[in-house]
Amino acid sequence: MTSASLPARVQQLGSPTRRPGSGKAKTTLVPYGYLTPTMVLLVVLMVIPIVMVISYSLMDNVIMKKNPQFVAFKHYSDILTSESFWTAVTNTLFFTGVSVIAHLVIGLAFAMMLNTGLLGNRTKAIFRTIYVLPWLFTVAIIAVLWRLLLEPNGVVNYLLMAGHLTGTQVEWLSQPETALFAVTFINIWSGYPFYMTSLLAGLQGIPADYYEAAQVDGASPWQRFTSITLPQLKPIIISMALLDFIWTTQQFALIWMTTGGGPLGTTEMLSTYTYKLAFSKYQFGTASAAAVIVLVISMILAFFYVRAQKARD
């Protein structure tokens, strides 16, 4: 008999020498004791706020005014019929989609170069440290750095003009034609190291004999990549892409500090759109409806993420 089953057996027998019931009550309450701080925080700062934001979204005159009125789904229909909302949706999809794909491509390319057997470990360690650099900066720093680099008379324009790629100084972040590409480019730069390190760990986990066997069979490097590397990394790639998708759709600081959603709304994302409704226009009801829509989108994405994770177990 194992020691773990002993108390259960004793309880079954209903031994009169034990204080009746107390043993059981104690063992069931202990975990709740340990979980109390977590549950208090989750209720006060997660459950209550979500209930609040949903109720705000159904009301007028909330937060700043004192006479809230129930308006049902008016804010939702206002938002879903507003052109600027759909512009924000399109921009967010472009920004997120391009970022995720580019992160993956760059991350995988760097990880594979760093995984080569042709170079010494020290050389690879130096390059790995350089490649991780963008990861070590907070978004605020990334935003000011790229604003400096992309200034009309900044170094990016200097290099492009020296290479005769552009004839004049381009105002990358303040021209409607280029702003969305510029912020996406910045986001790509700042986000690929997460993929690179994860994929590098994944690559190192692929047994070397898979490749040796393929080489014996005469597989070309490209065949080895598509029939061994990619299938082996697939679970990691799916998890990361979904996580990245969730995070990138929520990106606020980078946009806010580079373009602020402008010029002319060309870089307006769901996050900046919602923020402006609340804290520039003080339309808290409408903003709450937008916030709930963003929440629903994130929850759907999270559902797929959890399902992908479960499929791996």
Next chain:
Amino acid sequence: MSRAQRRLLAKIAILIGLVIGALYAGLPVLWMLSSSFKQNTDIFANPPQLIPSNPTLEAYTAIFTDPVKVRFFLNSYFVSLSVTLLTLVVAVLAAYALSRYEFPFKRALNMVIVSVQAVPPITLLIPYFGLIMFLGLYNSYPGLILTYMVFTLPYAIIMMTGYFNTLPRELDEAVKVDGGSSWTALWRVLVPISVPGLVSVGIYTFMIAWNEYLFALTLTKTPDMRTVPIGIQLLMGQHSYEWNQMMSMSILGCIPILLLFLFFQRYFIGGMTAGAVKN
């Protein structure tokens, strides 16, 4: 072409690829470093100077001699360290319950903790604004610390539960046989041997808190409560652009993260990538 020649060609090709990648990743950072040692008038010199012609510590002195800017850093350190410490304590308690006990609603609670991670900050921002005002925590340290914990805690609990699950139950059974409580088992036995897990989670937590922008922007008001990310932004709004100061502040702002990375590289990467890579 012989095998050795092919290997050499492949090696050269990879090296070229690596150098191009390093320029992409590293040049912007190098530019930041170099600009932080320039006079503001040299920032847009033509041709650009990667190595400043008149190197100066002017920008750094300007930061260190301005009490308002020093305060940004003190705030960031205080808030981030508090968040890290509190998150670790609360997460260790929760993880212990989730790892060692069976109880009703455990699966449901697990689901809540996992899904809470996907709640977008912008969704919580509007109710927080009202809630934090109501609690009297607007423009205060506790207001920031508590809100940050909502974003650091779920991941910390999941990571620590996983870590505790790898430790044999016999360890805490042994304490209980000796008459110790579960509390003793947790703090005297499990926590001391969980240091690697705690370090990973701690680094991750510190980084989230150090980098946070949206809530710091909205839930604080006066300069003496602002953190570094907001401080950098405030610098951008002031009179003329002091690019050299913004760059030196950025360099100073990434130092704690850089140090954590250099000294705890394995834990750092472990903590950051655990969500995607399973061992």
